[in-house]
Amino acid sequence: MKLAHKDLLRLATVGSVDDGKSTLIGRLLVDTRQLFDDQLDAVVAASEKRGVGDLDLSFVTDGLRAEREQGITIDVAYRYAATPSRKFIIADCPGHIQYTRNMATGASTADLALVVLNVAHGLKEQSRRHLCIAALLGVRSIVVAVNKMDEVNWSESAYQGVVDELDTLANELGFESVISIPVSALLGDNVVDPSPNTPWFDGPTVLHALENSQAGSWSGAEGARLPIQWVLRQPGGGRTYAGMLNGANLQVGDVVTLLPANIATTITAINSGSGPRELATTGLSIDVALDAETDAGRGDLIATAPLPTVTKEFAATICWFGEAPLRVGQRLRLKHTSKVTPVRISALTGVVDIATLAIDANTMLQTNEIGLATLQSADALVVDDYRDNRVSGSFVLIDEVTNATVAAGMVGRAAFL
Amino acid sequence: MTTETLPTAHTTDHLDLLESHAIYILREVVAECERPVLLFSGGKDSAVLLHLAAKAFAPQQLPFPVMHIDTGQNFPEVLEYRDRAVQATGARLVVAKVQDSIDQGKVIDPGPMGSRNRLQTVTLLDAITEHGFDAAFGGARRDEDKARAKERILSFRDAFGQWDPRQQRPELWQLYQGKVNPGEHLRAFPLSDWTELDIWQYIEREQMDLPTIYFAHERDVILRDNMWLAVGPFVEVRPGETIKRMLVRFRTVGDANCTGAVISEAKTLNQIIDEVSVANVSERGATRADDRFSETAMEDRKREGYF
Ligand SMILES: Nc1nc2c(ncn2[C@@H]2O[C@H](COP(=O)(O)OP(=O)(O)OP(=O)(O)O)[C@@H](O)[C@H]2O)c(=O)[nH]1
Ligand SMILES: [Mg+2]
Numbered sequence: 001m002k003l004a005h006k007d008l009l010r011l012a013t014v015g016s017v018d019d020g021k022s023t024l025i026g027r028l029l030v031d032t033r034q035l036f037d038d039q040l041d042a043v044v045a046a047s048e049k050r051g052v053g054d055l056d057l058s059f060v061t062d063g064l065r066a067e068r069e070q071g072i073t074i075d076v077a078y079r080y081a082a083t084p085s086r087k088f089i090i091a092d093c094p095g096h097i098q099y100t101r102n103m104a105t106g107a108s109t110a111d112l113a114l115v116v117l118n119v120a121h122g123l124k125e126q127s128r129r130h131l132c133i134a135a136l137l138g139v140r141s142i143v144v145a146v147n148k149m150d151e152v153n154w155s156e157s158a159y160q161g162v163v164d165e166l167d168t169l170a171n172e173l174g175f176e177s178v179i180s181i182p183v184s185a186l187l188g189d190n191v192v193d194p195s196p197n198t199p200w201f202d203g204p205t206v207l208h209a210l211e212n213s214q215a216g217s218w219s220g221a222e223g224a225r226l227p228i229q230w231v232l233r234q235p236g237g238g239r240t241y242a243g244m245l246n247g248a249n250l251q252v253g254d255v256v257t258l259l260p261a262n263i264a265t266t267i268t269a270i271n272s273g274s275g276p277r278e279l280a281t282t283g284l285s286i287d288v289a290l291d292a293e294t295d296a297g298r299g300d301l302i303a304t305a306p307l308p309t310v311t312k313e314f315a316a317t318i319c320w321f322g323e324a325p326l327r328v329g330q331r332l333r334l335k336h337t338s339k340v341t342p343v344r345i346s347a348l349t350g351v352v353d354i355a356t357l358a359i360d361a362n363t364m365l366q367t368n369e370i371g372l373a374t375l376q377s378a379d380a381l382v383v384d385d386y387r388d389n390r391v392s393g394s395f396v397l398i399d400e401v402t403n404a405t406v407a408a409g410m411v412g413r414a415a416f417l
Numbered sequence: 418m419t420t421e422t423l424p425t426a427h428t429t430d431h432l433d434l435l436e437s438h439a440i441y442i443l444r445e446v447v448a449e450c451e452r453p454v455l456l457f458s459g460g461k462d463s464a465v466l467l468h469l470a471a472k473a474f475a476p477q478q479l480p481f482p483v484m485h486i487d488t489g490q491n492f493p494e495v496l497e498y499r500d501r502a503v504q505a506t507g508a509r510l511v512v513a514k515v516q517d518s519i520d521q522g523k524v525i526d527p528g529p530m531g532s533r534n535r536l537q538t539v540t541l542l543d544a545i546t547e548h549g550f551d552a553a554f555g556g557a558r559r560d561e562d563k564a565r566a567k568e569r570i571l572s573f574r575d576a577f578g579q580w581d582p583r584q585q586r587p588e589l590w591q592l593y594q595g596k597v598n599p600g601e602h603l604r605a606f607p608l609s610d611w612t613e614l615d616i617w618q619y620i621e622r623e624q625m626d627l628p629t630i631y632f633a634h635e636r637d638v639i640l641r642d643n644m645w646l647a648v649g650p651f652v653e654v655r656p657g658e659t660i661k662r663m664l665v666r667f668r669t670v671g672d673a674n675c676t677g678a679v680i681s682e683a684k685t686l687n688q689i690i691d692e693v694s695v696a697n698v699s700e701r702g703a704t705r706a707d708d709r710f711s712e713t714a715m716e717d718r719k720r721e722g723y724f
Binding site for chain 1: 429431433434436437438440441444445447448449469472473474475476477559560562563564566567569582583585586587588589590591592594596597598609610612696697698699712713716717
């Protein structure tokens with residue numbers, strides 16, 4: 001049987017601890033029959049063993065021993081699902097503030113955030129932080145499950161209160177698509193099947209909203225960007241330059257610029273996993289031949305217009321995950337595309353107040369704070385603003401001693417900051 | 418640029434994107450690490466991994482060796498396949514034997530019929546230290562198990578080879594960073610986002626060679642713990658068990674004494690794809706005794722440094 005090509009939606013759950021993210025994903029997967037019999041049996045057995053009822057749906061994704069003991073999510077679980085209309089990669093993220101770095105991990109590759117809010121609590125600070133991080137990371141569509149409706153007797157006004165608060169924030173953060181739904185993840189209302197308990201609601205179920213979401217990978221990127229990962233020597237002495245393409249398409253004959261050297265040249269051949277091709281699209285790993293003799297290598301970037309910026313100093317938005325605060329003058333290692341270089345924080349211009357989205361002046365960033373900084377790099381970097389290109393606009397900061405990843409960075413500044 | 422000349426022959430489907438992501442990871446780890454190695458069991462996932470590695474660095478040779486952790490309890494068809502597949506890529510094969518760890522007194526011999534599955538960890542970690550590998554590619558997929566579902570694409574291991582699921586490095590976007598200090602290493606999983614079905618569709622698309630035991634064949638089996646085990650040198654028939662001749666195939670490849678067969682008539686890749694598309698038992702649930710010990714069997718083994 002040849003399966004028809006289905007498009008893929010990558011989504012991440014977002015929201016404060018205990019609001020029901022994992023339960024909702026468990027419910028979605030169980031009610032759409034994505035679990036194998038033995039997996040469902042194992043969840044039932046684990047629920048019984050831990051005395052949490054017949055079927056604790058959060059155990060579908062909370063698979064670690066510590067998670068099941070403590071009843072919280074610690075790290076992202078990835079699940080793969082397919083309904084008749086769509087394929088999904090689901091990242092079920094932790095809500096606890098201590099694991100914000102893991103939530104950012106899950107959300108950084110998501111096109112849509114499935115926001116879960118407890119109807120009785122509304123937007124907690126941690127919900128606001130998660131929404132803010134999701135927006136910074138470039139998520140433009142959200143589906144908001146206003147959860148635990150069973151605990152407020154399906155009250156429309158309780159639902160509406162949370163939706164009003166959420167809409168205000170979503171508006172400020174600039175999400176392009178916001179769909180709110182009253183649900184009970186525990187009981188399944190409005191998750192896969194419409195609920196008889198919310199006759200006042202005429203919107204979609206969570207599944208319907210996900211299946212029909214227009215959230216897609218970024219279309220804004222205009223120029224082609226091919227960061228060189230590796231140089232392949234060809235028989236007969238030529239070289240090709242390998243990397244994963246993003247942004248615009250690349251075609252044999254295209255005039256390109258090799259950066260940071262700023263050499264104009266032409267693509268003379270493109271190879272991919274399935275052989276030579278005339279045209280490559282975003283997300284493909286390719287290697288290309290150029291018509292000029294260059295000393296191009298790993299860390300260089302092949303681009304078409306509009307060209308990115310070559311710089312050794314740039315402004316960025318930083319999500320700081322280090323245990324000790326980030327300070328002005330601090331030295332770190334930066335990884336941007338295939339380039340690694342030492343950097344120094346030359347200025348910290350402010351820290352985001354999660355409650356108000358105002359920028360407070362500050363000279364350091366505490367763990368899990370978001371701030372604006374200026375970075376100086378030892379080597380020239382070839383960057384785009386993050387909002388123009390998610391690949392050439394993003395970087396991570398690395399502790400030079402432990403090699404731990406301590407920050408997510410985005411070149412430039414979001415409109416809402 | 419004019420658009421009317423754009424060729425339409427090459428459309429990009431989900432297998433192209435999975436292939437591209439895996440190739441990207443392979444290249445990134447090779448560029449960032451000093452001494453990578455590819456762990457090769459002879460199963461379908463490591464077969465796909467080796468196939469992708471060859472593509473990632475073509476037309477050059479693989480820039481790393483291939484290592485098999487040999488429990489000594491293999492299906493002979495898998496060993497034949499291992500040698501055939503590795504030879505086809507021209508890679509250097511390193512074999513690390515669990516028997517050597519037993520002979521050196523590092524692990525206790527479970528006897529000729531006992532499972533050596535868990536002992537592999539010691540052999541694997543010793544081999545990583547001995548050869549100074551700082552990165553090991555594995556074919557694990559996140560859809561296989563709930564602990565694997567939690568693991569990063571580049572998974573950090575401390576100087577004792579341990580995985581600490583509470584202290585995983587953040588892994589943002591596709592910025593895989595693979596620096597480790599001496600003695601530590603990484604496991605890299607280029608097939609993280611592939612499902613069992615993706616693997617089979619890809620094998621079919623690429624018309625890859627595989628061990629013959631993946632295809633339906635007649636075999637003497639016994640039913641033990643609800644699993645069909647192949648009778649042979651590592652599985653003896655116990656009192657009360659009866660040998661049956663059945664048409665079976667294997668859905669995963671592990672040790673002969675803890676990998677169950679499934680009753681199947683699927684003799685071709687397309688028949689296997691049909692079967693996998695409608696399966697209602699998971700791959701490991703159907704076939705792996707090693708995962709049935711406890712609720713968190715895989716997590717516990719992974720923490721110790723297992724694949
Ligand atoms: N009454 C009621 N309880 C719910 C509902 N959804 C989840 N819960 C309960 O809320 C608790 C927390 O649920 P989880 O799904 O673990 O929450 P989470 O958002 O994944 O939490 P973290 O991942 O730790 O941030 C559990 O006890 C659930 O049973 C619901 O719709 N109604
Ligand atoms: Mg959770």
